[in-house]
Structure formats: structure tokens, C-alpha cells
Amino acid sequence: MSPIRVLIADDHRLFRQGLRYVCQAGGIEVVGEAADGWEAVRLARQLRPDIILMDIRMPGLDGVEATRLITANLPGVRIIILTMYRQDQYVFEAIKAGAQGYLLKDIDEKELVEAIHAVHRGDALINPTLAARLLEEFRRMSQGETLEGTEELTEGEMQVLRLVAQGADNRTVAERLAISERTVANRLSEIYRKLHVNNRVQATLIALRRGWVSLEEE
Secondary structure: OOOOEEEEEOOOHHHHHHHHHHHHHOOOEEEEEEOOHHHHHHHHHHHOOOEEEEEOOOOOOOHHHHHHHHHHHOOOOEEEEEEOOOOHHHHHHHHHHOOOEEEEOOOOHHHHHHHHHHHHHOOOEEOHHHHHHHHHHHHHHHOOOOOOOOOOOOHHHHHHHHHHHOOOOHHHHHHHHOOOHHHHHHHHHHHHHHHOOOOHHHHHHHHHHOOOOOOOOO
């Protein structure tokens, strides 16, 4: 099985070196390093990594805007935001820009390697200390909102969405619903298309704020 290919984007050279060491020690291939947002965009197009570890605050073009450009042009590339900042607004902007994960830089080495593998599998990843506030803020922001027209989800798609909202990966969803992982992937693709989103984090947030699913559902 081919190693996960990672691009590191951070304006601090010493921190990039530390991330490279952690990734390589965990069997993850580092294919490139970027010192600013524009370089991250250029290298993403050139190298087509599986995962980008993206700092939020960088000179020239910040990580949120770099994420927005990359996800718009390279939807197969998954991005994990790494930052020192705990302000909620960074979380909201990163998720809206298409990031698959958001982690604070005080994460330990083992957790970082596990996070890269999780996002590579297609899981959404948000630091648990921020998740509840993130969901609450999206609910607050949507109060009184006129919902844009979206196609109705089928019952099968809604079953998948309910489990995804609870954090289940594709394999777990397949086992719970007695369907193949390919069918799960196909239903997720349809869910994204119908809800006009790019990933499971955004789909979950829309489902939660519209009252379609609950994190406590069994």
C-alpha cells in the first residue's frame, strides 16, 4: 500500500522540520514544504498530495484563502488546518473554505499521525474542545436564514447522513446499514451534490442546523 503523501505549509521553518520528522517517523511521505499560502497553492497543483497540513496565518496568502483555492481546483486534496489560535472564527472560516480537519498545534505526535490517517480515510476531524461551539455557532448563524434550494435526500442517503453526523467512517456506516463501502461513497457523493457542499463536515453542519439529524441519535 502506497504511503500517504503530505505537503506541509507553514511559515516557520523549524515547525515545518518538526512536522516532517513526525510524519516520516509515522510512515508518512512528505512530498514538499511551503512557506506561504501562494507557494502552498502552487505546490498543491504541482505535487497533488493526499493531505496538506496548512497553517492559518502565513504571509501573502493566509491558510484559509489558500484552502479555498485548493479545494475549488483540486477537490481530491484533503486539508488539515494546524494553528495556535483557539478563536472560533478561524474554525468557521476554515471549514467553510473546505478544510477536512482542524487541529491545534499543541496536539501530540501520535495524535497528529492518527489524524492524517483518519482524514486520508475520508473522516472529518475537528478538535473536540472546539466542536460543540462550532456546531452551536453554525446553528446561531442560520437562525432566520432562508435556505437555498436543495434536492430532497432519499431515505438511504438520510440514513448515511445520520451515521456520518455521529462520526462514523465509511466502513462503520456500511456495516451498520448492511451495504457496501462503495454504496456508502456513492451516497455521500450524492449528499454533497444535493446540499452543495464539499465534505462530510459541511454536510453534517447543514444537517444539524436544519434539524435533520442529532449527534445523539442511535
